Amino acid sequence: MVSRIGREIELSPVELGSQTAKRVEINLASGTPDPQVMPLKEIKEAYEEVINEYGSKVLFYPGAGGQEELIREIENKVLPLLGLNAQDNKVVVTSGAQHAMELLAKYFLENNTIAVENPTFIETFTPLRLRSNAVIPISLDSNGINVDELETLLKVVKIELLYVIPNCHNPAGVNLCEERRKKLVELANKYDFYILEDDPYKPIAGTTPRPIKSFDREGRVIYISSFSKIIAPGLRIGFVLAREDIAEKLALLEQMDFSTSTINQYVVAKLIRKGLISSRMESLSHHYGKKMKILMDSLIDYGFKDFNTPKCGFFLLLDLKKDSWDVFREAVKLGLSFVPAKPFFLRGGETMARLSISVANEGQIKEGVKRLRDAWQRV
Structure with a gap:
């Protein structure tokens, strides 16, 4: 059974x-x-420095939703680099972007209908698919997801979530153009759904359009990022930027598995503070x-x-x-x-x-x- x-x-x-x-x-x-x-050298030095600075504190159980030291560094130094700010939103630290997707699937989905790009990244899409009743594919071209096709769908089908990878798409390699980013937010507001903006590649992407989240005024966009590409994936540190009520629930879900390493959070905070990102x-x-x-x-x-x-x-x-x-x-x-x-x-x-x-x-x-x-x- x-x-x-x-x-x-x-x-x-x-x-x-x-x-x-x-x-x-x-x-x-x-x-x-x-x-x-x-x-490697910078990571090794950061481990030594946080142990010397904080002692056994870095080996305690992690706090729900992330250590305050790391959250402050993300809000003050990382978000501006990504074209974002924490106004009316809250940061939740996770064990990489994959963990964030699992938490978001738990929070939002219970046999709902969702839409995704076709193709999409199967690893992060799978938690969403497994908790959904139906998944509707939306075509992808050189400018990203086809928003006209999506709008035609929304006129006849109610979806709960739209999952998109706006930068350096995995596997297609395309960037979503700015016009379509704005349109997605307009559609989310009009048709009452949420957008999961999965953006782990932005730190290595060079010049890209503004994040979808930057156009969001109603808390419809949940932004997901990671330090895996810019530092190292084995540290397993990512984060979510979401409306406060959503973020508070995600923090409680994150606390249920305590999977986000305390010492690694301190290490990443130290590396951000030293300007590595x-x-x-x-x-x-x-x-x-x-x-x-x-x-x-x-x-x-x-x-x-x-x-x-x-x-x-x-x-x-x-x-x-x-x-x-x-x-x-x-x-x-x-x-x-x-x-x-x-x-x-x-x-x-x-x-x-x-x-x-x-x-x-x-x-x-x-x-x-x-x-x-x-x-x-x-x-």
């Missing part, structure tokens, strides 16, 4: 790709930030942009032309014109891993592949594309 969630949960293609990547030479699957640019934003945007250009140039050199042009981030969505699982199996034999992208789509996507530039170096990206071409030719 198990729940519906227990019956329906299954291994994601992202996890499969990551597991496979451990057994091959070239990893174009992982979404982990480049280990070559992780600030602001100092890394431009350099990381340039670093990943350079690697993405190498990937796109290599794809064209080897005859792959059916892909989007990513605006930022780690991911490129490639149409292989053949079943991506068949190509994946051949690629693994040749020492290459990527992520077959069909599970990111609620409709279509059978021939799509997600390629990542996050952990591979320049030589590995070029060789990986060559092996992808060889695998493609075998199918």
Whole structure:
């Protein structure tokens, strides 16, 4: 006897790709930030400093919704960098963006109808799907979610939530244009639904439009971010910016599992205070942009032309014109891993592949594309 969630949960293609990547030479699957640019020295020093400064306090149980030291640093220094402020809203600290999505699913959903981009990021979408009665896909193009299609839907269907990834979309790599961001808030107000703005890539994205949350005057937008891409994912520190009544409930839900590490919250607060976030934003945007250009140039050199042009981030969505699982199996034999992208789509996507530039170096990206071409030719 198990729940519906227990019956329906299954291994994601992202996890499969990551597991496979451990057994091959070239990893174009992982979404982990480049280990070559992780600030190991600064992180090590921050651990020593917070222990010396606070003593055993950093090893106590965490407070509900986050340590005050970290919340203050996010409000005063991080939000302005993201184009936001805490006015009429409250910050809740979570164990990364994934944990935030789980808490938000618990708070908002009980067999409701929701809408998502098609494609969407399956890892964060799954908690929403498992607690929903129906999920409606909305098309995505080079400017983000199709707001006209969404509005047509809203005239006939009541939704509770809309889930969007506005910057460096995973897996599509696109940015939502500013006009559509404004329109989404107008639609949320008119048709009475909430928007989950999942924005972990903004700190490494370079220039992007203003957050959807910045247009929100009625508390309809819940903003989710993370320090995983700008510092390191293993620290498991993210946050939610939401209307106060929503944030207070999320803090209580967060307290139920006590999963957000106390010492890691102090470490991240220390790193923010020392200016690490602001100092890394431009350099990381340039670093990943350079690697993405190498990937796109290599794809064209080897005859792959059916892909989007990513605006930022780690991911490129490639149409292989053949079943991506068949190509994946051949690629693994040749020492290459990527992520077959069909599970990111609620409709279509059978021939799509997600390629990542996050952990591979320049030589590995070029060789990986060559092996992808060889695998493609075998199918």
